[in-house]
Amino acid sequence: MDELAITVIGPDRTGIVADVAEALAGVGANLTDSTMTRLRGHFTMTLICTGPSLSSAEAALGSLRGVVTSVSSVAPEPDKSDGGEPYVVSVHGADRLGIVAAVTRVVAAAGGNITDLSTRLSGTLYVLIAEVDVPAGASDELAEQLAVAAAELGVEVTLRRAESEIL
Template sequence: MNELAITVIGPDRPGIVADVAEALARVGANLTDSTMTRLRGHFAMTLICVGPAKEQAEDALTPVVADGQLVATVRQVGVETARTPVGEPYLMAVHGADRLGIVAALTRVLAEAGGNVTDLTTRLTGPLYVLLAEVELPPGAADTLSARLIEVAAGLGVEVSLRRAESDLF
């Protein structure tokens, strides 16, 4: 069975999700994983679906992008093998004045500790920058990592917290 990664981006408007989902459903694409958001007036969607060939999905999306406002890409991907989380689930929250390099510096600290970012959202609200991330950390790494994150965050002028996630999704 074909597994496809699809992205759709462009100016936000009502009905994009419905248009994309209907177009893909018509060619037998089952949406398995997806994320959709609006970023400063721009719509962004990434999804994984199974079913049709790449060309069928591209053809199905042609009417959705015909006016040139949206851009869609379709890529064949390999079927993910069953994967169990390799770490413990944590939530990282960052807030403070916006400045260049916050995401780069703090995700580098996570990566150097063997942490994996599984979801990340940032938002600029006036002068306040907020970052929320779901991460998987190697067992036993949280205390040392938390201290390092606090150190790096202080150098950036932001505050960071790291706490164990209590979720059925992990």
């Protein structure tokens, strides 16, 4: 069975999610993973689905007006033996260049894997929330390195263990 990665972006409007979901359901696509959000007046989705061929998914989405789509075949996710321990990194502070780069570099250097990341700018306040898998025993060192990065950036950074029910 084909597994597809699909992206859709366009001006936000009522019904965009329903239109995309109906178009894909019409060609037998089962949406397995997705993330959808509004970004400064634009709506964007990233979906993983199984079922349809690449060409039938492209044709179904091609009938939608006012959106840009991309469809690619992807390999199924390999079984992972140890994904690490789930943590949440949150950053709050004045907007400035390089916050995402600095924080994600610290996480990567500690061997952490970012599984979800969102940012939002509200006036001059910048907020970053990331779900990360941290190697067992690496959280204390990661917290220390995040504190160093926070001081250099002039922002507040917290690292807390995530409750699996929340994720």
